Amino acid sequence: MGKIDGKPSYLIIHPLDDLPEVKRTVMPGMGPMKLTMTARISLLALRAYLIVMLVLVTYRVFTMATSR
Amino acid sequence: MKMKATGWDTLPPIHAQVADEHATTAPTPTGITVSSNWLRKVLTFAMVMGPGLIVMEADNDAGAVSTYTQAGAQYGTHLLWLLLLLLPICYFVQEMVVRLGIATGQGHAAMIYQRFGKWWGRFSLVDLLVVNFLTLVTEFAAIALAVQGMGIDPVIAVPVSAAALVALVVTGSYRQWERVTVILCVLDIAWIWLAFHADRGGSASRVVHDTLVPTMPQGGIKPNLVFLVIAIVGTTIAPWQLFFQQSCVADKRLRFKDLNWSRLDTAIGATFTIIVAGCMMLVGNLLFRKHVPFTDPAQMGAALAPTMGRTAHLAILLLMINAAVLGTTAISLSSAWAYGEVMGWPASLDLKPRQAPRFYTAYGAFTGLAAALVLIPRAPLQLIIVGVQALAGVILPSAIIFLQLLLNDHELLGDEYVNRSWNNVINWTIIILLFALSIVLAAQVVAPNVFPAN
Numbered sequence: 001m002g003k004i005d006g007k008p009s010y011l012i013i014h015p016l017d018d019l020p021e022v023k024r025t026v027m028p029g030m031g032p033m034k035l036t037m038t039a040r041i042s043l044l045a046l047r048a049y050l051i052v053m054l055v056l057v058t059y060r061v062f063t064m065a066t067s068r
Numbered sequence: 069m070k071m072k073a074t075g076w077d078t079l080p081p082i083h084a085q086v087a088d089e090h091a092t093t094a095p096t097p098t099g100i101t102v103s104s105n106w107l108r109k110v111l112t113f114a115m116v117m118g119p120g121l122i123v124m125e126a127d128n129d130a131g132a133v134s135t136y137t138q139a140g141a142q143y144g145t146h147l148l149w150l151l152l153l154l155l156p157i158c159y160f161v162q163e164m165v166v167r168l169g170i171a172t173g174q175g176h177a178a179m180i181y182q183r184f185g186k187w188w189g190r191f192s193l194v195d196l197l198v199v200n201f202l203t204l205v206t207e208f209a210a211i212a213l214a215v216q217g218m219g220i221d222p223v224i225a226v227p228v229s230a231a232a233l234v235a236l237v238v239t240g241s242y243r244q245w246e247r248v249t250v251i252l253c254v255l256d257i258a259w260i261w262l263a264f265h266a267d268r269g270g271s272a273s274r275v276v277h278d279t280l281v282p283t284m285p286q287g288g289i290k291p292n293l294v295f296l297v298i299a300i301v302g303t304t305i306a307p308w309q310l311f312f313q314q315s316c317v318a319d320k321r322l323r324f325k326d327l328n329w330s331r332l333d334t335a336i337g338a339t340f341t342i343i344v345a346g347c348m349m350l351v352g353n354l355l356f357r358k359h360v361p362f363t364d365p366a367q368m369g370a371a372l373a374p375t376m377g378r379t380a381h382l383a384i385l386l387l388m389i390n391a392a393v394l395g396t397t398a399i400s401l402s403s404a405w406a407y408g409e410v411m412g413w414p415a416s417l418d419l420k421p422r423q424a425p426r427f428y429t430a431y432g433a434f435t436g437l438a439a440a441l442v443l444i445p446r447a448p449l450q451l452i453i454v455g456v457q458a459l460a461g462v463i464l465p466s467a468i469i470f471l472q473l474l475l476n477d478h479e480l481l482g483d484e485y486v487n488r489s490w491n492n493v494i495n496w497t498i499i500i501l502l503f504a505l506s507i508v509l510a511a512q513v514v515a516p517n518v519f520p521a522n
Binding site: 009017018019026030035060065 | 097098099100101102103105108111112115116171172173174182183184185187188191195242243320321322323324326418448451455458459462463466469473474477479480481482485
Protein backbone atom coordinates (compact mmCIF):
# COMPACT_ATOMS: atom_id res chain seq x y z
CA MET A 1 0.00 0.00 0.00
CA GLY A 2 1.27 3.45 -0.87
CA LYS A 3 -0.10 6.99 -0.74
CA ILE A 4 -1.05 9.40 -3.55
CA ASP A 5 -2.05 12.94 -2.52
CA GLY A 6 -2.38 11.74 1.05
CA LYS A 7 -4.89 9.03 0.08
CA PRO A 8 -4.06 5.30 0.30
CA SER A 9 -3.31 3.63 -3.03
CA TYR A 10 -2.98 -0.02 -3.89
CA LEU A 11 -1.04 -1.51 -6.78
CA ILE A 12 -2.65 -4.66 -8.20
CA ILE A 13 -0.52 -6.83 -10.46
CA HIS A 14 -1.79 -9.74 -12.48
CA PRO A 15 0.09 -12.95 -11.55
CA LEU A 16 1.33 -13.30 -15.13
CA ASP A 17 2.78 -9.76 -15.08
CA ASP A 18 4.42 -10.11 -11.69
CA LEU A 19 7.99 -11.13 -11.04
CA PRO A 20 8.29 -14.86 -10.39
CA GLU A 21 8.68 -15.88 -6.77
CA VAL A 22 10.84 -18.61 -5.30
CA LYS A 23 8.76 -21.76 -4.91
CA ARG A 24 9.23 -24.83 -2.75
CA THR A 25 10.81 -27.12 -5.30
CA VAL A 26 12.47 -30.49 -4.96
CA MET A 27 16.12 -29.70 -4.27
CA PRO A 28 18.90 -31.79 -5.82
CA GLY A 29 19.57 -34.76 -3.58
CA MET A 30 16.18 -34.57 -1.88
CA GLY A 31 15.06 -37.64 -3.85
CA PRO A 32 11.80 -39.47 -3.36
CA MET A 33 9.59 -38.71 -0.37
CA LYS A 34 10.56 -40.40 2.88
CA LEU A 35 7.82 -42.83 3.85
CA THR A 36 7.21 -44.94 6.93
CA MET A 37 7.34 -48.72 6.54
CA THR A 38 3.51 -48.87 6.82
CA ALA A 39 3.10 -46.30 4.04
CA ARG A 40 5.64 -48.15 1.91
CA ILE A 41 3.82 -51.47 2.33
CA SER A 42 0.46 -49.78 1.67
CA LEU A 43 1.79 -48.33 -1.59
CA LEU A 44 3.08 -51.75 -2.63
CA ALA A 45 -0.36 -53.22 -1.90
CA LEU A 46 -1.94 -50.38 -3.89
CA ARG A 47 0.40 -51.11 -6.78
CA ALA A 48 -0.63 -54.78 -6.77
CA TYR A 49 -4.33 -53.85 -6.53
CA LEU A 50 -4.06 -51.42 -9.45
CA ILE A 51 -2.19 -53.88 -11.66
CA VAL A 52 -4.72 -56.66 -10.98
CA MET A 53 -7.70 -54.33 -11.49
CA LEU A 54 -6.33 -52.91 -14.72
CA VAL A 55 -5.67 -56.38 -16.11
CA LEU A 56 -9.20 -57.47 -15.14
CA VAL A 57 -10.82 -54.36 -16.60
CA THR A 58 -8.84 -54.72 -19.83
CA TYR A 59 -9.78 -58.41 -20.05
CA ARG A 60 -13.44 -57.59 -19.44
CA VAL A 61 -13.53 -54.83 -22.06
CA PHE A 62 -11.86 -57.10 -24.63
CA THR A 63 -14.33 -59.87 -23.82
CA MET A 64 -17.20 -57.46 -24.38
CA ALA A 65 -15.60 -56.23 -27.61
CA THR A 66 -15.18 -59.73 -29.05
CA SER A 67 -18.69 -60.85 -28.06
CA ARG A 68 -20.38 -57.91 -29.87
CA MET B 69 17.46 -18.88 -19.45
CA LYS B 70 17.48 -21.94 -21.67
CA MET B 71 17.00 -25.45 -20.34
CA LYS B 72 17.33 -28.65 -22.24
CA ALA B 73 14.39 -31.04 -22.39
CA THR B 74 15.67 -34.10 -20.62
CA GLY B 75 12.98 -36.79 -20.85
CA TRP B 76 12.14 -39.33 -18.17
CA ASP B 77 15.22 -39.24 -15.96
CA THR B 78 15.52 -35.71 -14.71
CA LEU B 79 12.74 -33.27 -14.40
CA PRO B 80 13.14 -29.52 -14.70
CA PRO B 81 10.21 -27.55 -13.27
CA ILE B 82 8.51 -26.59 -16.52
CA HIS B 83 6.30 -23.80 -15.27
CA ALA B 84 9.22 -22.36 -13.27
CA GLN B 85 11.25 -22.49 -16.47
CA VAL B 86 8.65 -20.31 -18.20
CA ALA B 87 8.70 -18.02 -15.18
CA ASP B 88 12.49 -17.77 -15.38
CA GLU B 89 12.28 -16.80 -19.05
CA HIS B 90 9.65 -14.25 -18.08
CA ALA B 91 11.92 -12.87 -15.34
CA THR B 92 14.78 -12.25 -17.71
CA THR B 93 12.62 -10.58 -20.34
CA ALA B 94 9.93 -8.84 -18.28
CA PRO B 95 10.39 -5.22 -17.27
CA THR B 96 9.36 -4.01 -13.83
CA PRO B 97 5.88 -5.40 -13.23
CA THR B 98 3.06 -3.09 -14.16
CA GLY B 99 -0.39 -3.14 -12.68
CA ILE B 100 -3.41 -1.08 -11.81
CA THR B 101 -3.39 1.47 -9.00
CA VAL B 102 -6.63 1.97 -7.08
CA SER B 103 -7.44 3.98 -3.99
CA SER B 104 -10.29 1.91 -2.62
CA ASN B 105 -9.50 -1.17 -0.53
CA TRP B 106 -12.81 -2.71 -1.60
CA LEU B 107 -11.93 -2.23 -5.26
CA ARG B 108 -8.48 -3.68 -4.61
CA LYS B 109 -10.09 -6.87 -3.30
CA VAL B 110 -12.52 -7.14 -6.20
CA LEU B 111 -9.83 -6.59 -8.85
CA THR B 112 -7.36 -8.94 -7.15
CA PHE B 113 -9.98 -11.68 -7.10
CA ALA B 114 -10.87 -10.97 -10.75
CA MET B 115 -7.21 -11.44 -11.68
CA VAL B 116 -6.71 -14.61 -9.64
CA MET B 117 -9.99 -16.35 -10.43
CA GLY B 118 -10.18 -18.80 -13.31
CA PRO B 119 -8.60 -22.18 -12.56
CA GLY B 120 -11.12 -23.00 -9.80
CA LEU B 121 -14.19 -22.04 -11.78
CA ILE B 122 -12.94 -23.71 -14.96
CA VAL B 123 -11.92 -27.01 -13.36
CA MET B 124 -15.25 -27.31 -11.58
CA GLU B 125 -17.50 -26.24 -14.46
CA ALA B 126 -15.55 -28.27 -17.03
CA ASP B 127 -16.34 -31.22 -14.79
CA ASN B 128 -19.98 -30.74 -15.83
CA ASP B 129 -18.92 -32.20 -19.17
CA ALA B 130 -20.95 -34.25 -21.63
CA GLY B 131 -20.80 -37.37 -19.43
CA ALA B 132 -21.98 -35.34 -16.46
CA VAL B 133 -24.93 -33.89 -18.41
CA SER B 134 -25.92 -37.43 -19.31
CA THR B 135 -25.48 -38.78 -15.76
CA TYR B 136 -27.30 -35.96 -13.93
CA THR B 137 -30.22 -35.78 -16.35
CA GLN B 138 -30.52 -39.58 -16.22
CA ALA B 139 -30.60 -39.40 -12.41
CA GLY B 140 -33.43 -36.87 -12.62
CA ALA B 141 -35.30 -38.83 -15.29
CA GLN B 142 -35.14 -42.11 -13.34
CA TYR B 143 -35.34 -40.97 -9.72
CA GLY B 144 -36.85 -37.47 -9.87
CA THR B 145 -35.48 -35.19 -7.17
CA HIS B 146 -34.55 -38.07 -4.84
CA LEU B 147 -30.79 -37.82 -5.47
CA LEU B 148 -30.43 -34.04 -5.08
CA TRP B 149 -29.06 -34.51 -1.54
CA LEU B 150 -26.13 -36.46 -2.98
CA LEU B 151 -24.98 -33.35 -4.86
CA LEU B 152 -25.08 -31.29 -1.68
CA LEU B 153 -22.94 -33.97 -0.01
CA LEU B 154 -20.46 -33.88 -2.89
CA LEU B 155 -20.00 -30.09 -2.66
CA PRO B 156 -17.58 -30.09 0.32
CA ILE B 157 -15.83 -33.20 -1.03
CA CYS B 158 -15.14 -31.43 -4.33
CA TYR B 159 -13.89 -28.38 -2.52
CA PHE B 160 -11.60 -30.15 -0.06
CA VAL B 161 -9.95 -32.28 -2.75
CA GLN B 162 -9.35 -29.37 -5.12
CA GLU B 163 -8.22 -27.02 -2.33
CA MET B 164 -5.31 -29.39 -1.68
CA VAL B 165 -4.38 -29.19 -5.35
CA VAL B 166 -4.43 -25.39 -5.21
CA ARG B 167 -2.16 -25.34 -2.15
CA LEU B 168 0.28 -27.77 -3.76
CA GLY B 169 0.29 -25.86 -7.06
CA ILE B 170 0.87 -22.48 -5.44
CA ALA B 171 3.53 -23.78 -3.05
CA THR B 172 5.57 -25.67 -5.65
CA GLY B 173 4.73 -23.90 -8.92
CA GLN B 174 4.63 -27.33 -10.56
CA GLY B 175 2.02 -29.70 -11.93
CA HIS B 176 0.67 -32.82 -10.24
CA ALA B 177 2.31 -35.27 -12.65
CA ALA B 178 5.71 -33.68 -12.02
CA MET B 179 5.22 -33.89 -8.25
CA ILE B 180 4.27 -37.59 -8.33
CA TYR B 181 7.25 -38.31 -10.56
CA GLN B 182 9.68 -36.41 -8.34
CA ARG B 183 8.43 -37.56 -4.95
CA PHE B 184 7.34 -41.15 -5.61
CA GLY B 185 9.78 -42.21 -8.30
CA LYS B 186 9.62 -43.29 -11.92
CA TRP B 187 7.23 -46.24 -11.52
CA TRP B 188 4.43 -44.22 -9.97
CA GLY B 189 5.21 -41.23 -12.17
CA ARG B 190 4.89 -43.22 -15.38
CA PHE B 191 1.95 -45.27 -14.12
CA SER B 192 -0.02 -42.16 -13.14
CA LEU B 193 0.79 -40.47 -16.43
CA VAL B 194 -0.12 -43.43 -18.64
CA ASP B 195 -3.33 -44.01 -16.68
CA LEU B 196 -4.27 -40.37 -16.93
CA LEU B 197 -3.58 -40.24 -20.66
CA VAL B 198 -5.63 -43.38 -21.37
CA VAL B 199 -8.64 -42.35 -19.26
CA ASN B 200 -8.49 -38.79 -20.59
CA PHE B 201 -8.34 -39.95 -24.20
CA LEU B 202 -11.32 -42.25 -23.76
CA THR B 203 -13.22 -39.42 -22.04
CA LEU B 204 -12.41 -37.12 -24.96
CA VAL B 205 -13.99 -39.65 -27.31
CA THR B 206 -17.20 -39.49 -25.25
CA GLU B 207 -17.11 -35.66 -25.42
CA PHE B 208 -16.96 -35.71 -29.22
CA ALA B 209 -19.64 -38.42 -29.30
CA ALA B 210 -21.88 -36.00 -27.37
CA ILE B 211 -21.10 -33.21 -29.85
CA ALA B 212 -22.03 -35.57 -32.71
CA LEU B 213 -25.29 -36.48 -30.95
CA ALA B 214 -26.22 -32.85 -30.25
CA VAL B 215 -25.49 -31.55 -33.77
CA GLN B 216 -27.49 -34.43 -35.23
CA GLY B 217 -30.40 -33.20 -33.11
CA MET B 218 -30.00 -29.81 -34.78
CA GLY B 219 -29.91 -31.32 -38.24
CA ILE B 220 -26.17 -30.76 -38.79
CA ASP B 221 -23.95 -33.49 -40.19
CA PRO B 222 -21.43 -34.65 -37.51
CA VAL B 223 -18.88 -35.29 -40.28
CA ILE B 224 -18.72 -31.51 -40.65
CA ALA B 225 -19.42 -30.39 -37.06
CA VAL B 226 -17.00 -32.70 -35.22
CA PRO B 227 -13.85 -31.70 -37.18
CA VAL B 228 -14.89 -28.04 -36.97
CA SER B 229 -15.25 -28.37 -33.18
CA ALA B 230 -11.84 -30.05 -32.92
CA ALA B 231 -10.24 -27.29 -35.02
CA ALA B 232 -11.89 -24.58 -32.91
CA LEU B 233 -10.65 -26.27 -29.73
CA VAL B 234 -7.09 -26.28 -31.07
CA ALA B 235 -7.41 -22.65 -32.20
CA LEU B 236 -8.52 -21.73 -28.68
CA VAL B 237 -5.15 -22.67 -27.17
CA VAL B 238 -2.58 -21.85 -29.85
CA THR B 239 -2.77 -18.09 -29.28
CA GLY B 240 0.20 -18.29 -26.92
CA SER B 241 -1.75 -16.33 -24.33
CA TYR B 242 -2.93 -17.98 -21.12
CA ARG B 243 -5.16 -14.99 -20.43
CA GLN B 244 -6.98 -15.26 -23.76
CA TRP B 245 -7.67 -18.97 -23.27
CA GLU B 246 -8.86 -18.33 -19.71
CA ARG B 247 -11.21 -15.48 -20.69
CA VAL B 248 -12.91 -17.50 -23.42
CA THR B 249 -13.18 -20.56 -21.17
CA VAL B 250 -14.62 -18.57 -18.26
CA ILE B 251 -17.28 -17.17 -20.63
CA LEU B 252 -18.15 -20.72 -21.70
CA CYS B 253 -18.45 -21.66 -18.00
CA VAL B 254 -20.78 -18.74 -17.33
CA LEU B 255 -23.03 -19.83 -20.23
CA ASP B 256 -24.02 -22.78 -18.04
CA ILE B 257 -26.25 -20.32 -16.14
CA ALA B 258 -28.76 -21.23 -18.85
CA TRP B 259 -29.27 -24.56 -17.00
CA ILE B 260 -30.79 -22.56 -14.12
CA TRP B 261 -33.31 -21.00 -16.52
CA LEU B 262 -34.07 -24.44 -17.97
CA ALA B 263 -34.58 -25.89 -14.48
CA PHE B 264 -37.06 -23.15 -13.54
CA HIS B 265 -38.81 -23.69 -16.85
CA ALA B 266 -38.91 -27.47 -16.34
CA ASP B 267 -40.02 -27.30 -12.73
CA ARG B 268 -43.00 -25.06 -13.49
CA GLY B 269 -45.97 -26.79 -11.89
CA GLY B 270 -43.65 -28.87 -9.71
CA SER B 271 -43.20 -28.53 -6.01
CA ALA B 272 -40.43 -26.14 -4.90
CA SER B 273 -40.74 -27.34 -1.31
CA ARG B 274 -40.12 -30.90 -2.48
CA VAL B 275 -36.95 -29.77 -4.27
CA VAL B 276 -35.70 -28.04 -1.12
CA HIS B 277 -36.65 -31.05 1.02
CA ASP B 278 -34.93 -33.58 -1.25
CA THR B 279 -31.83 -31.38 -1.40
CA LEU B 280 -31.49 -31.11 2.35
CA VAL B 281 -32.89 -34.48 3.51
CA PRO B 282 -31.52 -37.75 2.09
CA THR B 283 -34.42 -39.77 0.76
CA MET B 284 -34.57 -43.11 -1.02
CA PRO B 285 -36.45 -43.51 -4.29
CA GLN B 286 -39.43 -45.85 -4.36
CA GLY B 287 -38.30 -49.47 -4.53
CA GLY B 288 -35.38 -48.93 -2.14
CA ILE B 289 -31.73 -49.64 -2.86
CA LYS B 290 -31.41 -51.58 -6.10
CA PRO B 291 -28.23 -52.29 -8.10
CA ASN B 292 -29.15 -49.75 -10.78
CA LEU B 293 -29.50 -47.06 -8.11
CA VAL B 294 -26.15 -48.02 -6.55
CA PHE B 295 -24.38 -47.72 -9.88
CA LEU B 296 -26.03 -44.44 -10.72
CA VAL B 297 -24.87 -43.10 -7.34
CA ILE B 298 -21.33 -44.31 -8.14
CA ALA B 299 -21.55 -42.71 -11.58
CA ILE B 300 -22.62 -39.40 -10.01
CA VAL B 301 -19.70 -39.51 -7.55
CA GLY B 302 -17.29 -40.51 -10.33
CA THR B 303 -18.62 -37.77 -12.58
CA THR B 304 -18.37 -35.09 -9.92
CA ILE B 305 -14.82 -35.95 -8.81
CA ALA B 306 -12.64 -37.04 -11.73
CA PRO B 307 -8.88 -37.82 -11.76
CA TRP B 308 -8.07 -35.29 -14.50
CA GLN B 309 -9.30 -32.46 -12.28
CA LEU B 310 -6.38 -32.93 -9.87
CA PHE B 311 -3.84 -32.73 -12.66
CA PHE B 312 -5.62 -29.93 -14.50
CA GLN B 313 -6.03 -27.47 -11.66
CA GLN B 314 -2.52 -27.87 -10.30
CA SER B 315 -0.98 -27.35 -13.74
CA CYS B 316 -3.34 -24.45 -14.39
CA VAL B 317 -2.39 -22.79 -11.09
CA ALA B 318 1.29 -23.29 -11.94
CA ASP B 319 0.85 -22.00 -15.50
CA LYS B 320 -0.93 -18.89 -14.24
CA ARG B 321 1.98 -18.44 -11.84
CA LEU B 322 -0.31 -17.82 -8.88
CA ARG B 323 1.63 -16.44 -5.93
CA PHE B 324 1.65 -17.37 -2.26
CA LYS B 325 -0.43 -14.26 -1.53
CA ASP B 326 -3.09 -15.50 -4.00
CA LEU B 327 -3.85 -18.65 -2.00
CA ASN B 328 -6.97 -17.39 -0.21
CA TRP B 329 -8.36 -15.81 -3.40
CA SER B 330 -7.71 -19.05 -5.22
CA ARG B 331 -9.53 -20.95 -2.48
CA LEU B 332 -12.48 -18.60 -2.95
CA ASP B 333 -12.34 -19.20 -6.72
CA THR B 334 -12.46 -22.96 -6.06
CA ALA B 335 -15.32 -22.64 -3.55
CA ILE B 336 -17.37 -20.49 -5.96
CA GLY B 337 -16.60 -22.91 -8.80
CA ALA B 338 -17.66 -25.91 -6.71
CA THR B 339 -20.89 -24.23 -5.61
CA PHE B 340 -21.77 -23.09 -9.14
CA THR B 341 -21.05 -26.56 -10.52
CA ILE B 342 -23.23 -28.29 -7.96
CA ILE B 343 -26.07 -25.80 -8.59
CA VAL B 344 -25.80 -26.45 -12.34
CA ALA B 345 -25.69 -30.22 -11.72
CA GLY B 346 -28.83 -29.92 -9.59
CA CYS B 347 -30.51 -27.96 -12.39
CA MET B 348 -29.66 -30.75 -14.84
CA MET B 349 -31.37 -33.20 -12.49
CA LEU B 350 -34.42 -30.94 -12.34
CA VAL B 351 -34.63 -30.84 -16.13
CA GLY B 352 -34.42 -34.66 -16.15
CA ASN B 353 -37.07 -34.69 -13.43
CA LEU B 354 -39.61 -33.41 -15.95
CA LEU B 355 -39.24 -36.69 -17.86
CA PHE B 356 -39.74 -38.53 -14.56
CA ARG B 357 -42.94 -36.59 -13.86
CA LYS B 358 -44.21 -37.28 -17.37
CA HIS B 359 -43.18 -40.98 -17.21
CA VAL B 360 -41.09 -40.63 -20.38
CA PRO B 361 -38.12 -43.04 -20.62
CA PHE B 362 -34.61 -41.52 -20.81
CA THR B 363 -32.08 -42.52 -23.48
CA ASP B 364 -29.66 -39.60 -23.66
CA PRO B 365 -29.78 -35.80 -23.21
CA ALA B 366 -30.46 -35.17 -26.92
CA GLN B 367 -33.46 -37.51 -26.82
CA MET B 368 -34.52 -35.81 -23.58
CA GLY B 369 -34.44 -32.42 -25.32
CA ALA B 370 -36.61 -33.72 -28.15
CA ALA B 371 -39.03 -35.39 -25.71
CA LEU B 372 -39.38 -32.17 -23.72
CA ALA B 373 -39.84 -29.90 -26.75
CA PRO B 374 -43.67 -30.17 -26.77
CA THR B 375 -43.78 -29.12 -23.09
CA MET B 376 -40.87 -26.69 -22.80
CA GLY B 377 -40.83 -25.32 -26.33
CA ARG B 378 -38.37 -25.33 -29.21
CA THR B 379 -36.10 -22.74 -27.57
CA ALA B 380 -35.57 -25.01 -24.57
CA HIS B 381 -34.92 -27.97 -26.89
CA LEU B 382 -32.29 -25.97 -28.76
CA ALA B 383 -30.82 -24.71 -25.47
CA ILE B 384 -30.38 -28.30 -24.21
CA LEU B 385 -28.54 -29.28 -27.40
CA LEU B 386 -26.34 -26.17 -27.30
CA LEU B 387 -25.57 -26.71 -23.62
CA MET B 388 -24.58 -30.30 -24.41
CA ILE B 389 -22.10 -28.96 -26.95
CA ASN B 390 -20.87 -26.33 -24.51
CA ALA B 391 -20.35 -29.02 -21.84
CA ALA B 392 -18.41 -31.18 -24.28
CA VAL B 393 -16.27 -28.25 -25.47
CA LEU B 394 -15.43 -27.23 -21.90
CA GLY B 395 -14.65 -30.82 -20.97
CA THR B 396 -12.49 -31.31 -24.07
CA THR B 397 -10.31 -28.24 -23.60
CA ALA B 398 -9.75 -28.96 -19.90
CA ILE B 399 -9.11 -32.68 -20.32
CA SER B 400 -6.82 -32.24 -23.35
CA LEU B 401 -4.88 -29.60 -21.46
CA SER B 402 -4.53 -31.78 -18.37
CA SER B 403 -3.04 -34.49 -20.63
CA ALA B 404 -0.73 -32.12 -22.50
CA TRP B 405 0.47 -30.39 -19.33
CA ALA B 406 1.09 -33.70 -17.53
CA TYR B 407 2.89 -35.19 -20.52
CA GLY B 408 5.04 -32.08 -20.92
CA GLU B 409 5.88 -31.96 -17.20
CA VAL B 410 7.01 -35.57 -17.08
CA MET B 411 8.91 -35.39 -20.37
CA GLY B 412 10.60 -32.15 -19.36
CA TRP B 413 9.17 -30.19 -22.28
CA PRO B 414 8.20 -26.52 -22.14
CA ALA B 415 4.47 -26.77 -21.43
CA SER B 416 2.64 -23.50 -20.97
CA LEU B 417 -0.30 -21.74 -22.58
CA ASP B 418 1.72 -18.54 -22.29
CA LEU B 419 4.28 -19.83 -24.77
CA LYS B 420 3.84 -19.55 -28.52
CA PRO B 421 3.55 -22.80 -30.49
CA ARG B 422 7.11 -22.40 -31.79
CA GLN B 423 8.35 -22.13 -28.18
CA ALA B 424 6.45 -25.20 -26.96
CA PRO B 425 5.84 -27.26 -30.13
CA ARG B 426 5.54 -30.64 -28.41
CA PHE B 427 3.06 -29.35 -25.81
CA TYR B 428 0.75 -27.99 -28.50
CA THR B 429 1.27 -31.05 -30.70
CA ALA B 430 0.23 -33.28 -27.80
CA TYR B 431 -2.90 -31.16 -27.20
CA GLY B 432 -3.76 -31.22 -30.90
CA ALA B 433 -3.10 -34.95 -31.20
CA PHE B 434 -5.31 -35.89 -28.22
CA THR B 435 -8.13 -33.68 -29.52
CA GLY B 436 -7.80 -34.66 -33.17
CA LEU B 437 -7.52 -38.41 -32.60
CA ALA B 438 -10.53 -38.46 -30.28
CA ALA B 439 -12.59 -36.52 -32.85
CA ALA B 440 -11.46 -38.87 -35.63
CA LEU B 441 -12.39 -41.96 -33.62
CA VAL B 442 -15.97 -40.72 -33.18
CA LEU B 443 -16.35 -40.38 -36.95
CA ILE B 444 -15.36 -44.00 -37.58
CA PRO B 445 -18.57 -45.83 -38.50
CA ARG B 446 -19.64 -48.37 -35.87
CA ALA B 447 -16.92 -47.29 -33.43
CA PRO B 448 -17.46 -49.15 -30.12
CA LEU B 449 -18.61 -46.07 -28.17
CA GLN B 450 -20.50 -48.04 -25.53
CA LEU B 451 -17.36 -50.06 -24.79
CA ILE B 452 -15.39 -46.84 -24.50
CA ILE B 453 -17.90 -45.42 -22.03
CA VAL B 454 -17.72 -48.59 -19.90
CA GLY B 455 -13.92 -48.49 -20.09
CA VAL B 456 -13.81 -44.84 -19.00
CA GLN B 457 -16.06 -45.45 -16.01
CA ALA B 458 -14.13 -48.51 -14.88
CA LEU B 459 -10.66 -47.02 -15.33
CA ALA B 460 -11.58 -43.70 -13.72
CA GLY B 461 -13.15 -45.60 -10.81
CA VAL B 462 -9.97 -47.63 -10.37
CA ILE B 463 -7.47 -44.77 -10.52
CA LEU B 464 -9.31 -41.97 -8.71
CA PRO B 465 -8.74 -43.19 -5.12
CA SER B 466 -5.08 -43.86 -5.80
CA ALA B 467 -4.63 -40.41 -7.36
CA ILE B 468 -6.14 -38.84 -4.24
CA ILE B 469 -3.87 -40.95 -2.01
CA PHE B 470 -0.83 -39.40 -3.70
CA LEU B 471 -2.34 -35.97 -3.29
CA GLN B 472 -2.88 -36.68 0.40
CA LEU B 473 0.69 -37.94 0.84
CA LEU B 474 2.12 -34.95 -1.02
CA LEU B 475 0.17 -32.60 1.22
CA ASN B 476 1.86 -34.24 4.21
CA ASP B 477 5.33 -33.80 2.74
CA HIS B 478 6.91 -31.57 5.40
CA GLU B 479 10.32 -31.80 3.73
CA LEU B 480 8.98 -30.20 0.55
CA LEU B 481 6.20 -27.93 1.76
CA GLY B 482 7.39 -27.01 5.23
CA ASP B 483 4.86 -26.61 8.03
CA GLU B 484 3.00 -23.75 6.38
CA TYR B 485 1.40 -25.56 3.45
CA VAL B 486 1.01 -29.15 4.68
CA ASN B 487 -2.37 -30.49 5.73
CA ARG B 488 -3.66 -29.77 9.21
CA SER B 489 -4.95 -32.70 11.30
CA TRP B 490 -8.56 -31.90 10.43
CA ASN B 491 -7.65 -31.83 6.73
CA ASN B 492 -6.22 -35.32 7.07
CA VAL B 493 -9.27 -36.69 8.88
CA ILE B 494 -11.58 -35.32 6.17
CA ASN B 495 -9.37 -36.50 3.33
CA TRP B 496 -8.84 -40.04 4.61
CA THR B 497 -12.60 -40.32 5.06
CA ILE B 498 -13.07 -39.23 1.44
CA ILE B 499 -10.40 -41.71 0.28
CA ILE B 500 -12.01 -44.63 2.15
CA LEU B 501 -15.41 -43.75 0.71
CA LEU B 502 -14.02 -43.48 -2.83
CA PHE B 503 -12.13 -46.74 -2.46
CA ALA B 504 -15.29 -48.56 -1.40
CA LEU B 505 -17.19 -47.14 -4.39
CA SER B 506 -14.26 -47.91 -6.69
CA ILE B 507 -14.20 -51.56 -5.64
CA VAL B 508 -17.96 -51.92 -6.17
CA LEU B 509 -17.74 -50.29 -9.61
CA ALA B 510 -14.75 -52.36 -10.66
CA ALA B 511 -16.47 -55.52 -9.43
CA GLN B 512 -19.53 -54.68 -11.52
CA VAL B 513 -17.46 -54.19 -14.65
CA VAL B 514 -15.31 -57.26 -14.08
CA ALA B 515 -18.09 -59.58 -12.93
CA PRO B 516 -21.50 -58.16 -13.88
CA ASN B 517 -23.28 -61.26 -12.58
CA VAL B 518 -22.27 -60.38 -9.03
CA PHE B 519 -24.77 -57.51 -9.18
CA PRO B 520 -27.57 -58.66 -11.47
CA ALA B 521 -29.89 -55.98 -12.83
CA ASN B 522 -33.17 -55.39 -11.06
